[in-house]
Amino acid sequence: MGLFDDILHNDESLFINEQALDYDYVPKKIPHRENQQHYIADVIKPLFQKKSGRNLFIFGAPGIGKTVAIKHVLRELEEKTEEIITVYVNCWKKDTSYKILIDICGQLNYKWVHNKRTDELMKIVSEIINKKSVVVVLDEVDRVKDLDILYNFSEDFYKKCILMIANDHDWIVNLDSRIKSRLNSDVLEFKAYNYDETLDILKHRAGYAFVPDSVEREVLELVASKAFDNGDVRTGIFLLRESGNIAEMKASRKISVEHCEKAIEKMDSSFKIKKVEDFGDEERKILDLIKENSGLTIKELFGLYPGSVSYRTFHRKLEELDKNKMISLGEMREKSKIVNYNKKLSEF
Numbered sequence: 139m140g141l142f143d144d145i146l147h148n149d150e151s152l153f154i155n156e157q158a159l160d161y162d163y164v165p166k167k168i169p170h171r172e173n174q175q176h177y178i179a180d181v182i183k184p185l186f187q188k189k190s191g192r193n194l195f196i197f198g199a200p201g202i203g204k205t206v207a208i209k210h211v212l213r214e215l216e217e218k219t220e221e222i223i224t225v226y227v228n229c230w231k232k233d234t235s236y237k238i239l240i241d242i243c244g245q246l247n248y249k250w251v252h253n254k255r256t257d258e259l260m261k262i263v264s265e266i267i268n269k270k271s272v273v274v275v276l277d278e279v280d281r282v283k284d285l286d287i288l289y290n291f292s293e294d295f296y297k298k299c300i301l302m303i304a305n306d307h308d309w310i311v312n313l314d315s316r317i318k319s320r321l322n323s324d325v326l327e328f329k330a331y332n333y334d335e336t337l338d339i340l341k342h343r344a345g346y347a348f349v350p351d352s353v354e355r356e357v358l359e360l361v362a363s364k365a366f367d368n369g370d371v372r373t374g375i376f377l378l379r380e381s382g383n384i385a386e387m388k389a390s391r392k393i394s395v396e397h398c399e400k401a402i403e404k405m406d407s408s409f410k411i412k413k414v415e416d417f418g419d420e421e422r423k424i425l426d427l428i429k430e431n432s433g434l435t436i437k438e439l440f441g442l443y444p445g446s447v448s449y450r451t452f453h454r455k456l457e458e459l460d461k462n463k464m465i466s467l468g469e470m471r472e473k474s475k476i477v478n479y480n481k482k483l484s485e486f
């Protein structure tokens with residue numbers, strides 16, 4: 139090979155489909171989640187016989203394919219029939235009954251939502267939905283502040299499957315017993331992938347994204363081991379994209395270990411979800427306090443905190459911990475938010 143044969147020209151790219159490395163991309167196949175997808179399909183199947191389906195609560199650590207597996211099932215269902223309406227809401231952003239219903243109205247193409255109250259919206263949504271049957275997915279359901287919406291869905295929708303996703307099993311355990319018995323949902327755990335599964339998933343993603351044979355085997359292994367260590371496939375997807383960008387910047391036709399190592403450096407300084415070790419002493423002390431006193435309000439915790447920070451700083455640190463999913467800031471009690479410790483996440 140000549141000295142310059144392996145140079146990428148400026149009209150060429152290593153990527154054939156960069157979107158395949160978007161976090162919300164849904165690939166044609168979701169390897170290593172076949173059993174879970176069958177389980178989900180089974181709770182939906184009665185809807186095909188015009189009966190009601192079962193409800194299902196899905197839980198598992200972040201970045202292990204819960205959302206992508208569900209979205210894939212919905213896609214297949216949409217391709218199969220028009221008799222079953224599918225609704226998907228991410229409750230991280232839509233965390234009240236009102237916001238959830240507005241979102242659903244949008245998905246149902248109902249536009250006259252202006253000036254309508256929550257109960258009016260609920261009535262409209264039920265009328266549309268009850269003409270057919272429905273699969274409703276409430277992703278990140280642990281973020282929902284007023285859970286009456288779950289009660290309403292189970293009462294007002296006739297032929298339905300309510301699928302709820304959260305990180306922590308405790309969410310369903312601690313649910314108001316009135317709602318819990320109404321929902322009567324099955325529970326499905328998504329367990330973490332092992333190293334080989336992580337490698338295989340990332341190999342597939344790289345296959346969709348890059349020109350064939352441009353990613354060295356060692357790069358895939360390095361990326362997979364990082365993702366496996368973090369227990370989060372997102373880490374691997376992030377590293378694939380960054381490694382690709384770095385290789386392209388260097389006009390290389392191959393993505394090498396050297397490029398990948400640069401990407402890892404970048405990730406360590408910028409990856410958005412921090413781990414406990416990445417926080418300072420003050421935050422870790424606060425986290426310990428919350429661990430011991432989960433369920434108290436911000437004000438109550440501040441009263442117990444022996445450190446010497448101002449209330450504002452304390453509040454800001456809680457928001458930072460919340461953003462990184464270490465804790466959840468929930469409903470208000472006596473004008474202060476209730477703080478819950480996210481066991482799995484803080485310790486994974």
Ligand SMILES: Nc1ncnc2c1ncn2[C@@H]1O[C@H](COP(=O)(O)OP(=O)(O)OP(=O)(O)O)[C@@H](O)[C@H]1O
Binds near residue numbers: 160162165203371375
């Ligand atoms: N089996 C798989 N096949 C292909 N891609 C996968 C698979 N599992 C996970 N991914 C990808 O990894 C990333 C994280 O997965 P996903 O968003 O489904 O995680 P999650 O379990 O819903 O996490 P969170 O609890 O943080 O919402 C996504 O980009 C997803 O496409």
Ligand SMILES: [Mg+2]
Binds near residue numbers: 204205206277
């Ligand atoms: Mg998700």
